[in-house]
Amino acid sequence: MKMIKAIVRPEASDLVTEGxxxxxxFTMTKIQAFGRGKQKGITVGEMxxxxxxxxxxxMVVEDADVDEVLKLIKYKAYTGNFGDGKVFVTPVEKAFTVxxxxxxx
Amino acid sequence: xxxxxxxxxxxxxxxxxxxxxxxxxxxxxxxAVFGRGHQxxxxxxxxxxxxxxxxxxxxxxxxxxxxxxxxxxxxxDADVDKVVETILSVNQTAQIGDGxxxxxPVDEALRVRTDExxxxxxx
Numbered sequence: 001m002k003m004i005k006a007i008v009r010p011e012a013s014d015l016v017t018e019g020x021x022x023x024x025x026f027t028m029t030k031i032q033a034f035g036r037g038k039q040k041g042i043t044v045g046e047m048x049x050x051x052x053x054x055x056x057x058x059m060v061v062e063d064a065d066v067d068e069v070l071k072l073i074k075y076k077a078y079t080g081n082f083g084d085g086k087v088f089v090t091p092v093e094k095a096f097t098v099x100x101x102x103x104x105x
Numbered sequence: 106x107x108x109x110x111x112x113x114x115x116x117x118x119x120x121x122x123x124x125x126x127x128x129x130x131x132x133x134x135x136x137a138v139f140g141r142g143h144q145x146x147x148x149x150x151x152x153x154x155x156x157x158x159x160x161x162x163x164x165x166x167x168x169x170x171x172x173x174x175x176x177x178x179x180x181x182d183a184d185v186d187k188v189v190e191t192i193l194s195v196n197q198t199a200q201i202g203d204g205x206x207x208x209x210p211v212d213e214a215l216r217v218r219t220d221e222x223x224x225x226x227x228x
Binding site (some may be wrong): 003021026027028029030031058060090091092093094095096097098099101 | 107111112113136138139140141142143145170173175185189192193196197198199200201202203204205206207208209210
């Protein structure tokens, strides 16, 4: 299993989640976050914004589905401008469903 | 070291905290999150009655995202099973929406105050 953490624009988060749901990946967790990238935030006129609001979409999927999910996120969150976000994939060793206590997704 | 990410009902956080500190794991991080599971967020957990004309428009009484609390606990390898057992035993209500627990590997930890590394930093 792999955990996919996608940090995307807040306005793109619903696009991403709905696109993933259409493809059959309903399960996700949404976290409000603030951050900056290589461009060190954004400067609009005189104002410099150091940390920009983002949404972190966290989901755990089977290894075989990682590529498809990444492709969907890339397609849905893309605008071509700085600040579209980043996606990180990290390993998950075990997953439990609390209600049943069973292992697995 | 392993990172245990538990996504549970906000209502159960207090009792989970008590149970964990009784078993000797008082430290954790909590984040308010929104999410959905295999039921696509329309579980009866947060459901309301809708008039038939709205239901015919394809609207459902459920919510798209359900508020949850995400607890992150980093423990030594040997304690993973104990912590998972504790969280499971407190949070089981037999109803959909109890949450999920993920166990992920962690390479390194650092206690900022004392500059301790590894297992010593989290004990």
